[in-house]
Amino acid sequence: MLPTDLLMFRVKAGLVQPRVLNPTPGNRQLTELLIQTFQSSLGRQRAQLEDELKLLEAGRSDYRVLRGLAHILATDHSEFETGSLTDPASVRSRVFELVQAHPPSRLRRGAVLAQVAATLGQTPEEIDRLLYADLPGEQLLTRFEPPEPEALLTRFNLAQAQGMLYRAYSLIITARRNEPARYKQLLKYTKLFGLMVTVEGDADTGFTLTMDGPTSLFGGTTRYGLALAKFLPALLHVTKWDLTAALKPRRDLAWVDPADEEWTFELTSEDGYVSHYPEPKEHDSALESGFEERFHKLGSPWRLEREVDLVPVPGGVIIPDFRLVHPDGRSVLLEIVGYWRPEYLIKKFELLRRSGRTDVIVAVSERLNLERAGVGVQDFGERVLFFKGVLDPKRVLALAEPLLAETGD
The missing domain is CATH 3.40.1350 (Trna Endonuclease; Chain: A, domain 1)
Structure with missing residues (x-):
């Protein structure tokens, strides 16, 4: 999912509409450029990758789109590691022990590194690099699985829709007759994410699932809203449904109408969002x-x-x-x-x-x-x-x- 500062939406007559990226030539070109940037950064530090991304967004009015796409690539398709079998925390511990035993000075830094290097069978230069190799910016991009450009766009669109549910406090889903196993997967995910659901209806007319969110249950917390956001990709596997969510308006945005007491977010199975969760099995046994x-x-x-x-x-x-x-x-x-x-x-x-x-x-x-x-x-x-x-x-x-x-x- 996306952090709150990368969510893009507008509100019209109390109805929230998240940003959607269509597969235009320009958007495809942007995704291809970002994918190439990640691929060329394999084996390099995260900080170097972030510098490359800053260069790409310089002067762009849609820099938040670029950041959102890059966030998805970094969290869903990449793996960052320290790049060493030696634990940086243990290296720091040995260095600090020596420093405490001998009052530090500029002249002694090299000697401290040399002593620790000798005990670990490495060079002082390697010890110097390892000291903070586990910090996010120092970690190396060790694996990158490039998605198809259009798949990245659909994942971005879903992430924007999920973000609309961060502040949801009421969610109503109407699910009509569906394909085998869809309902079971839906209920499995409500349990997985700790959602409380009330079910009414029948197989012929359809079912109404009502979920309460953070305001009615936990005050101002968005923890339940995050759970609802994680649940949304599971709902996409249900073939015929409508969703209506009541949201708390965001007061941290200058353009928000202070008179707004509630926003509404609506989705249907016809809106074209694509789930990245696995398809449910036809049979459990x-x-x-x-x-x-x-x-x-x-x-x-x-x-x-x-x-x-x-x-x-x-x-x-x-x-x-x-x-x-x-x-x-x-x-x-x-x-x-x-x-x-x-x-x-x-x-x-x-x-x-x-x-x-x-x-x-x-x-x-x-x-x-x-x-x-x-x-x-x-x-x-x-x-x-x-x-x-x-x-x-x-x-x-x-x-x-x-x-x-x-x-x-």
């Missing part, structure tokens, strides 16, 4: 992929859908593995429990209980020792299906038919 393969071979009139339902639960959300849709449109959900860790099993079944849903079939591998894990399944009655090795779709459908009748769905 061989159990699920095998079940889906066997189901399709049946030629059943039922339709099998993957992970299209978010089941709101107090204190969490369940994303069943499959949705089984009857030809008349009624449906039941299927959760396959094949993971053995006790903590996981306890949490999984507790969430299922709290959901209060009676339209969920729970398929449990007999390899799991539920009794040892302290998990009881009596509450689920006939909705529990135990299986060995592979899960037979015929058994699942045999249970689904009467379950539809019971739920009156």
Whole structure:
């Protein structure tokens, strides 16, 4: 992401619009020039690279664009190291010990370096360079993986959009019917970044995810806003969505209208932003992929859908593995429990209980020792299906038919 001083945006009628770089010949030329500058700086000090970048930005009105692109190249595509196996901190420690033992003077500097060099098997010149080799400016550019120019532009645009969420205190996402595994990845990232989410809706009409931000929870801190910014690339993998965020106006900018009490930032899946997070896997396990393969071979009139339902639960959300849709449109959900860790099993079944849903079939591998894990399944009655090795779709459908009748769905 970008630091606050490199964020570029305008506010029109309370609506925040981040800076977007289009792949024009001029912008492509700038990215190519920056990439070449980094490539030619391999093996050189960071300070030397920064000097080269200052020369490039001299006289440019868009110097902040250049700095933003360079920041992304330095943080996402580069690696800086001290360039020595000897730890600079240990070198400084030995030098300071000698200096303390013998009052320093200009004449003695060379002697101190020579003594430390002798103990480490290096030259005084090497010791002199190593003294502060771990300072950022002294570190060497040891690796650079050049992106494609257009990929750098899209990453810059996303970083600008992410920066708009630094000061967000309310975030509402409307996610409509999506491709398999998208919802699961979305919820995984809310947990990863410590976001608190409330879910409403259903698979047919879509889901509304509401997240509270720093103002309502933590006062003026931007810690939660940073988490929301990190979450945005995960949202981009969801195929159909709209986002609305309420932001605190920035008072440190002279052009900001002091009468503004709130800004709004809006995004949709049609805005063209590109995620750099990995694509979600279609299946979480061989159990699920095998079940889906066997189901399709049946030629059943039922339709099998993957992970299209978010089941709101107090204190969490369940994303069943499959949705089984009857030809008349009624449906039941299927959760396959094949993971053995006790903590996981306890949490999984507790969430299922709290959901209060009676339209969920729970398929449990007999390899799991539920009794040892302290998990009881009596509450689920006939909705529990135990299986060995592979899960037979015929058994699942045999249970689904009467379950539809019971739920009156």
